[in-house]
Amino acid sequence: NDLARLLTVSHMSIRRDLKQLQERGLVHLSYGGMVKKRFLDQSLGYDIKETRSSESKKIIGQRACDLLQPDMVVFMDGGTTVREMIPYIQQPITVITLDLSIAMALNSKPEVKLILCPGEVIPRSRACYNSETIRYLSERITDIAFIGADGYSSEFGALTTSQIKADCKWMAIRRSIQPVLLVDESKLNILCRYKIADMSTFHQVITDGE
Numbered sequence: 001n002d003l004a005r006l007l008t009v010s011h012m013s014i015r016r017d018l019k020q021l022q023e024r025g026l027v028h029l030s031y032g033g034m035v036k037k038r039f040l041d042q043s044l045g046y047d048i049k050e051t052r053s054s055e056s057k058k059i060i061g062q063r064a065c066d067l068l069q070p071d072m073v074v075f076m077d078g079g080t081t082v083r084e085m086i087p088y089i090q091q092p093i094t095v096i097t098l099d100l101s102i103a104m105a106l107n108s109k110p111e112v113k114l115i116l117c118p119g120e121v122i123p124r125s126r127a128c129y130n131s132e133t134i135r136y137l138s139e140r141i142t143d144i145a146f147i148g149a150d151g152y153s154s155e156f157g158a159l160t161t162s163q164i165k166a167d168c169k170w171m172a173i174r175r176s177i178q179p180v181l182l183v184d185e186s187k188l189n190i191l192c193r194y195k196i197a198d199m200s201t202f203h204q205v206i207t208d209g210e
Contacts, residue, residue, distance in 0.1 A: 096142060151187050159196060173202075
């Protein structure tokens with residue numbers, strides 16, 4: 001009732017919007033009110049993430065590409081934030097990725113030599129994550145690793161929603177000369193159960209902020 005009065009919309013609209021927020025994992029609904037969810041237990045589906053913070057992700061993608069130099073070998077992690085780098089890649093580089101959507105988009109760029117990591121495809125993430133992926137990443141040294149995360153904070157570091165995703169990201173970081181975290185500010189203080197790395201591990205953190 002309070003939300004309906006505050007926003008001058010119908011109770012039906014409020015119930016519909018709250019239900020959508022719960023389906024996206026952003027809130028937990030309880031009888032008598034709305035409780036903000038403390039932990040993000042599951043990554044949002046790729047289709048949902050594509051529609052969220054799109055302008056912010058474009059800013060991040062453009063800023064990330066400013067770090068590229070010709071003939072670099074770079075790792076591009078899974079996710080829609082890292083994918084926004086693609087329109088701004090103008091340099092001849094080699095890209096190692098575990099993300100199928102990123103691989104398909106890069107396949108049309110003749111200046112990019114593309115390497116797709118092996119492993120089991122996780123449909124919700126559209127990316128490969130298993131022990132074979134970790135082993136492959138352990139044997140490849142990159143100039144830059146662009147890493148995505150589901151949440152981050154100064155206290156807990158960069159976070160994600162499964163152990164295998166955290167392990168793959170961690171290995172890519174360990175085998176990179178310059179690990180870089182790409183996160184929009186909506187993920188600040190979003191908590192997940194699995195730690196990727198401390199914030200100090202990254203040479204640079206690129207966000208959409210000033």
